[in-house]
Amino acid sequence: MFETIGIIGTGNMGRAIAMGLVRSGLIEGKQLILYNIHTEKAQRLADETGAAVVDSAAGLVQQSQAVILAVKPFIMPGVLKDIYQAVTPDKVMISIAAGLTLQRLADAMPAGTKIVRVMPNTPSMVGEGMAALCFNEAVTDDEKDDSVAIFRSFGKAEVVEERLIDAVCGLSGSGPAFVYMFIEALADAGVREGMFRPMAYTFAAQTVLGAAKMVLETGEHPGKLKDDVCSPGGTTIEAVRVLEESGFRAAAMNAVIASAEKNKNL
Ligand SMILES: NC(=O)C1=CN([C@@H]2O[C@H](COP(=O)(O)OP(=O)(O)OC[C@H]3O[C@@H](n4cnc5c(N)ncnc54)[C@H](O)[C@@H]3O)[C@@H](O)[C@H]2O)C=CC1
């Protein structure tokens, strides 16, 4: 495993990765280095993880074997400019920015830089992330394994062809937001039917968790699992009719496609 991992940008995703990495035990807090333009944000995360904080992005790169670039896509050009001199051929540069292709990243870094492009998601924070990775030609097999291991330490991670990163962005990158909306809507209905809020969120979230586990652990087709819930002439099939009439499946598909399309054109 990389001996030192630096994270530039400690917002939602940088934080999720730092917490996930240290909680999993893959690396110790002292192997982690953080930089944020707002030092107090990095410091708060360092207090939680045992990481070190540095006061410049270039300084972070100098001290790190692998660097996770976790700033917003529009901030990335400025950061890449600041760290250009510090990026040497031995470092592995891991970008999680939406929309930034391996080619665009390579154009902003010295020739021959090892680059990894990843699309992770925020449930990494609780050890249930889903990430996809792709690499440029400079990354060695060992470095690929270490990069995958980072993202597997707090969830599932797969190596994909770069062309699939847009689909991954739509499905698992943005997907948690759709699922939270679904949970909120389920809970609102529970409240409408008389439940108290905390109870409604627990019932909604545990239902989503349980259904997801059924898909992953039984290996059954989701349609078969849905059929198993629908008793003939029963309550669920009545509700399924309502969802179909409301265009539920098309709405879910269109949401994933809209995010994927945006990722192609960021
Ligand atoms: N939020 C999500 O669910 C996902 C985000 N991503 C990608 O992760 C990246 C980060 O997204 P978020 O964590 O959501 O954003 P965020 O805004 O929560 O975090 C970015 C952090 O970078 C800091 N920052 C701003 N300028 C900086 C600079 N020049 N140097 C160092 N730090 C700086 C900000 O203070 C902030 O704490 C983006 O490129 C996004 O496309 C990828 C997958 C999922």
Ligand SMILES: O=C(O)[C@@H]1CCC=N1
């Ligand atoms: O909304 C975004 O642009 C980022 C990428 C995937 C999830 N959040």
